[in-house]
Amino acid sequence: xxxxxxxxxxxxxxxxxxxxxxxxxxxxxxxxxxxxxxxxxxxxxxxxxxxxxxxxxxxxxxxxxxxxxxxxxxxxxxxxxxxxxxxxxxxxxxxxxxxxxxxxxxxxxxxxxxxxxxxxxxxxxxxxxxxxxxxxxxxxxxxxxxxxxxxxxxxxxxxxxxxxxxxxxxxxxxxxxxxxxxxxxxxxxxxxxxxxxxxxxxxxxxxxxxxxxxxxxxxxxxxxxxxxxxxxxxxxxxxxxxxxxxxxxxxxxxxxxxxxxxxxxxxxxxxxxxxxxxxxxxxxxxxxxxxxxxxxxxxxxxxxxxxxxxxxxxxxxxxxxxxxxxxxxxxxxxxxxxxxxxxxxxxxxxxxxxxxxxxxxxxxxxxxxxxxxxxxxxxxxxxxxxxxxxxxxxxxxxxxxxxx
Numbered sequence: 001x002x003x004x005x006x007x008x009x010x011x012x013x014x015x016x017x018x019x020x021x022x023x024x025x026x027x028x029x030x031x032x033x034x035x036x037x038x039x040x041x042x043x044x045x046x047x048x049x050x051x052x053x054x055x056x057x058x059x060x061x062x063x064x065x066x067x068x069x070x071x072x073x074x075x076x077x078x079x080x081x082x083x084x085x086x087x088x089x090x091x092x093x094x095x096x097x098x099x100x101x102x103x104x105x106x107x108x109x110x111x112x113x114x115x116x117x118x119x120x121x122x123x124x125x126x127x128x129x130x131x132x133x134x135x136x137x138x139x140x141x142x143x144x145x146x147x148x149x150x151x152x153x154x155x156x157x158x159x160x161x162x163x164x165x166x167x168x169x170x171x172x173x174x175x176x177x178x179x180x181x182x183x184x185x186x187x188x189x190x191x192x193x194x195x196x197x198x199x200x201x202x203x204x205x206x207x208x209x210x211x212x213x214x215x216x217x218x219x220x221x222x223x224x225x226x227x228x229x230x231x232x233x234x235x236x237x238x239x240x241x242x243x244x245x246x247x248x249x250x251x252x253x254x255x256x257x258x259x260x261x262x263x264x265x266x267x268x269x270x271x272x273x274x275x276x277x278x279x280x281x282x283x284x285x286x287x288x289x290x291x292x293x294x295x296x297x298x299x300x301x302x303x304x305x306x307x308x309x310x311x312x313x314x315x316x317x318x319x320x321x322x323x324x325x326x327x328x329x330x331x332x333x334x335x336x337x338x339x340x341x342x343x344x345x346x347x348x349x350x351x352x353x354x355x356x357x358x359x360x361x362x363x364x365x366x367x368x369x370x371x372x373x374x375x376x377x378x379x380x381x382x383x384x385x386x387x388x389x390x391x392x393x394x395x396x397x398x399x400x401x402x403x404x
Contacts, residue, residue, distance in 0.1 A: 026080055029059040042070055061087055076100055092129075102127045111136045111158050121156050123147070128175050129158030131197070136162040145171030150191060159198070170212075176201060188212045194219035200242055205229055226250055241287070255283045258308075262287040265311075266294040273302055288312030293335075299324045311335055331370075341383075350374055351394070358400070360385045368392030375399050 030036055035056055038045035045054065053073040062082040072093045079097070081087060084105040091110040096117060103122035108114075111129035114136050121127050121143040129136055136158040145153050148171065157164075157175030164174065164181065170188040174180070177198035182205045189212035194201045200220040208229045215235040216224070223243040226234075231252035236245075241262040247255075250270040265285055272283055283300050285293075290311035300307050301324065308329040311318055318335040320328075324344040331349045336356040340348075340363040347367045353374040362383035369387065372394045379400050387393050387402055395402075 026058050026060040029061050030064050032059060081106060115139060116141050124152060124154045126154055127156040131159045133158035133160030138164050138167050140166045142168045143172050182208055191215045196220045257285045259287050261289050264292045265290050267298050268296045270298045272300045282306055284308045286310040291316050293318045295323050296321045301326050365390055370394045371398045371400055373397035
């Protein structure tokens with residue numbers, strides 16, 4: 001919904017304002033007279049009031065059934081929605097829910113240009129738009145689950161394109177299907193699965209704090225961009241990404257991203273460190289379908305860290321620039337061009353790899369570089385890289401010959 005329509009809905013002097021509530025509490029919507037009649041019969045509303053927006057304020061929606069109705073141009077302000085399967089309109093269009101509270105199960109039909117602003121959703125409730133929803137925005141909404149069992153979590157969102165702006169949620173499912181935008185949100189232990197029915201989702205996460213496990217799997221994703229965000233644990237294991245995965249200006253802990261698809265994998269200007277508790281820490285980023293892999297200006301450090309990054313048999317470029325790792329695992333890698341430029345690591349496993357051009361430019365290895373059984377068509381070493389002094393260099397079974 002655009003700003004002009006929102007202002008019109010909430011503040012227009014010409015709008016229908018049928019409040020029907022007392023100052024000291026909410027009354028059931030069935031006692032709202034014309035408001036209730038108009039909500040039940042949109043044709044009656046059109047005959048009597050034309051296309052003028054309807055404002056419903058301070059109502060409690062419980063015990064009254066709204067099933068298969070098309071709602072349009074309605075502002076629900078400070079209303080309470082309570083119950084299960086009682087409010088089931090066929091569609092809602094050009095509407096806003098402002099300062100509302102939801103407790104129960106609400107399949108709100110197909111949503112088109114609908115905003116939820118400063119709404120509170122009870123921990124095991126479901127507030128979801130149907131397949132084909134577009135222009136759905138949850139702005140400054142909150143849903144704080146308490147049960148650690150994911151099968152008991154509630155959900156909010158829409159099976160279409162949906163934006164979450166400045167929202168807070170914990171132990172919750174975020175529903176969406178074709179587009180996900182998450183901006184300035186604080187999430188903890190979130191599941192965001194995306195079905196194949198809509199052809200995959202375009203996912204953008206910006207300026208968020210993702211605590212606990214943020215799980216985007218199983219999921220079919222067209223492209224995934226995460227930038228300017230703090231991540232504790234990103235779980236993409238088993239997800240399918242059609243085009244690109246981009247992680248940019250991210251600070252975080254663990255990443256599990258052994259994924260399907262993804263022609264391009266990129267991590268830029270980011271820092272990842274293990275949890276303070278000292279638990280096992282892993283950073284996995286790999287796809288057998290990747291054509292381009294770029295890690296740039298990124299550090300992935302920790303005493304128990306193992307970084308596993310790879311492409312597959314069709315990888316054209318596997319580039320590491322201006323980056324620093326504790327341990328990097330590239331064993332069995334296939335790439336037309338593997339570049340380590342201005343790169344530092346304690347240990348790198350590059351054994352049993354098949355590389356067209358292996359280029360080391362100002363690359364430093366503090367402990368080991370395992371190149372055993374690796375076959376390279378072209379080997380290039382520049383910029384002060386000195387492997388002769390590396391006691392942990394392994395070349396058994398490799399065709400790499402160091403310059404004299």
